[in-house]
Amino acid sequence: MTETLVRETVAEPPNRAAPPRRKRREDPGRGWRLYLPLGLYLLFTLVPFYWMLVFAFRPTGSTALVPWPITFEHFDTVWNDLGFGLFFRNSLLIGVGTLGVVSVLALAGGYALARFRFRGQRLFLLALLCTQFIPGAMMLIPLFVIFKGAGLLNSLTGLVVADTAFQLPLALILMSGFVRNVPVELEEAAMVDGCTRLRAFFAITLPQLRPALVAVGSFAFIGAWNNFLFALMFASRQDKFTLPVGLSYALGEFNTDFGALAAGGVVAAVPVVLVFAVVQRFLVQGLSAGAVKG
Numbered sequence: 001m002t003e004t005l006v007r008e009t010v011a012e013p014p015n016r017a018a019p020p021r022r023k024r025r026e027d028p029g030r031g032w033r034l035y036l037p038l039g040l041y042l043l044f045t046l047v048p049f050y051w052m053l054v055f056a057f058r059p060t061g062s063t064a065l066v067p068w069p070i071t072f073e074h075f076d077t078v079w080n081d082l083g084f085g086l087f088f089r090n091s092l093l094i095g096v097g098t099l100g101v102v103s104v105l106a107l108a109g110g111y112a113l114a115r116f117r118f119r120g121q122r123l124f125l126l127a128l129l130c131t132q133f134i135p136g137a138m139m140l141i142p143l144f145v146i147f148k149g150a151g152l153l154n155s156l157t158g159l160v161v162a163d164t165a166f167q168l169p170l171a172l173i174l175m176s177g178f179v180r181n182v183p184v185e186l187e188e189a190a191m192v193d194g195c196t197r198l199r200a201f202f203a204i205t206l207p208q209l210r211p212a213l214v215a216v217g218s219f220a221f222i223g224a225w226n227n228f229l230f231a232l233m234f235a236s237r238q239d240k241f242t243l244p245v246g247l248s249y250a251l252g253e254f255n256t257d258f259g260a261l262a263a264g265g266v267v268a269a270v271p272v273v274l275v276f277a278v279v280q281r282f283l284v285q286g287l288s289a290g291a292v293k294g
Contacts (some may be wrong), residue, residue, distance in 0.1 A: 049269075051256050074263035078250070084264055086239060087246035090156060091225055092271070094242060097160040098224035102167050107209070109168075109225035110175025111201065115184065124214045125176075131169040139166070147234055154237045162234060171216045176247040179205065179214035214279050215242050222272055243268040 056074055057067035078084040083208070114123065143162055144153075152158030182205050190200035228244040235241060247264050250257070 032226045052262045052265050052269075055258050056266045058259070060259055066232055074257075074259040075267070077257070077260045078264045078267065082246065082250060082260065082264070083238065083241075084246055087241050087243045088267060090240060091242040091244075091268075093156055094159050094163065094231075095221045095225040095271075097156070098163040098167060099221040101160065101164045101218035102171050103213055103217045104167055106163070106175040107206075107213065108169035110177075111179050111205070113172065113176040114179035125173070128169040128173055128293055136166060136227075136229050140229060144233060145228075152234070154235055154240050158234050159227075159230055159240075159242070160224075160265065162230040163220075163227055165228070166227070167220045167223050171220060173288065174219075175209075175212060178209055178215075181209045218275055218279050223277060225268075225272060 008132065014250055054065065054067050057070045057072075058064055059069070059071045060073065074174050113121070139162075143165070147158050147162070150158075152161060186204045187197070187200045190204050191197060195203065227242075228248070231242040231245045232248070235245070243264070247261065247268065250261050
């Protein structure tokens, strides 16, 4: 009996109660410190948009805080009377043209920077980075002299060239990081199987760079769409105005139609919002992929 009791005691050790978990003491002020700055930031960001929508959609002379009944008279004024239809077309052509040129050049240049080694490569990358610290206003006079000699003033082509020159350095830096993130072993395996480097690039690397192309193209389009300095400096004819320049001329000397001005702001903001809404998934994916390797 004693041996059985001893055996059972040795075989089945008594269950020890697990030590009670310490409850994590919650900081009562953590929520305020987190949500109060976020709320203030949202107010600072969204209130101007709200006022723009109120002025754009409420009738002339109304002082209501909520635009009701909604009217589109201000949009008819800016689109037909102030010529925003033509300005919208000009901005769209410049944005799409800059997007296409920057995407192609950034893809070719970024691939060369990522896959090949040449003398002065680090110095070239440093020069590209330094261009980001040069304000656009410093480029106005040299570009104006060049464009005047080349006959590119008052032309949409000249604005595409100017925006491309301003957007391309950052696009090259981003694209080279994206290409480095694609394993070079995939291309080498394709070339071992008989592909040329060009075919391996189009078959292997280019499909992996679709999020990067969306990210770079989106930045180029939005940068060209919002650019005010180049459009104001290089286009003095009204038929070449862009939306930012058209908005500046909508401000009257003695009287300003704020409803029409707000409607013009909505027309200028809608394409940018749509671009972010459509490509934000690719934008985050592309930027995170490029951040893995520098």
